[in-house]
Amino acid sequence: MNNAVISVQNITKDLKMGSQTVHILRGVSFEVYAGEMVSIVGPSGSGKSTLLGIIGGLDTATSGRLTIDGIDVTRMSEGKLTEIRNEKIGFIFQFFNLIPTLTAIENVALPIEFAKNRQYKPRKRARELLDLLGLGDRLNHLPTQLSGGQQQRVAIARALANNPAFILADEPTGNLDTESSDNVLRALQSIRRTANTTIILVTHDAELAERGDRVLTLVDGRIVNEKVNAVPYR
Incomplete structure (x- = not known):
């Protein structure tokens, strides 16, 4: 096995609630x-989304060490x-988090517009990704004009906009029907095969979890x- 590209070492997260301290994460380690x-x-309240947020730099750990691509980001x-978030990490959320006033192509192009080291022409890259995900005929549709499955595929395209090394997905199929969920997972697996993208997936769905190489249970x-x-699903 090659060197770890993400290393989580003894991560804790405490939250003050009045005079009490709630221990959300209690020494989590994995690579x-x-x-x-x-x-x-893991069950609701086990700390899954908090852990994903710390890995993605959306939250900070109370203690422990986190390295991404060999870079210690713990106290960055x-x-x-x-x-790092904009150039190395793509996020996919349960509720899509698309900007409602922007079209599909505009939502996908936005992260490229903000990239410090821009690799692509924003609208050209956005069009290519939406075509890849079967949304070439929905480029100028607003989120409200798209189905749940289509919105999630726009969210995946946006996550891939800057060709990130990592995808962090928090319940990406939680609001989708079975057919839409399967289409989203097929898209993720296709991306993984073609670009060797590393994916961390938080889910309540046991069947979905089995499609990964490993399953970590957090309680x-x-x-x-x-x-x-x-034999992971490919």
Whole structure:
């Protein structure tokens, strides 16, 4: 196995609630390797989304160490974190988080517009990604004019806009029907095969979790089980 591209070492997250301290994450450690798809499962309140937010630089750990592509980001400034988020990490959320006043092509082009080291022409790249995901005929549609599955595919295209090394997906199929969920997962697997993109997926869906190479189970802020899938879905 190659060196880890994401290393989570003894990460904790505490939250002050009045005079009490809530321990959301309690010493979480694991590594992720290039091209892997790792699923994180567990009951509501176990700390899954908090952990994903820390890995993506949207939240900070109370203690522990996090490295991404060999870079220690644990105590990095917000400005540097923003650069890493925009250039190395693509986010996919359960509720899509598309800007309602922008069309599909405009939503996808937006991260490229803000990239410090721009690799692509924004609208050209956005069009290519939307075509790849079967939305070439929906370029100028607003989110309200798209189905849930189509909106999620726009969100995936946006996550891929700057060709990130990592995709972090938080319940990406949570609001979709079975057919739309399967289409989204096929899109992610296709991206993974063609670009060797590393994916961390948080989900409540046991069947979806089984499509990863490994499944980490998080309970009460601790990893209590790690399962390696012998024949992961590709």
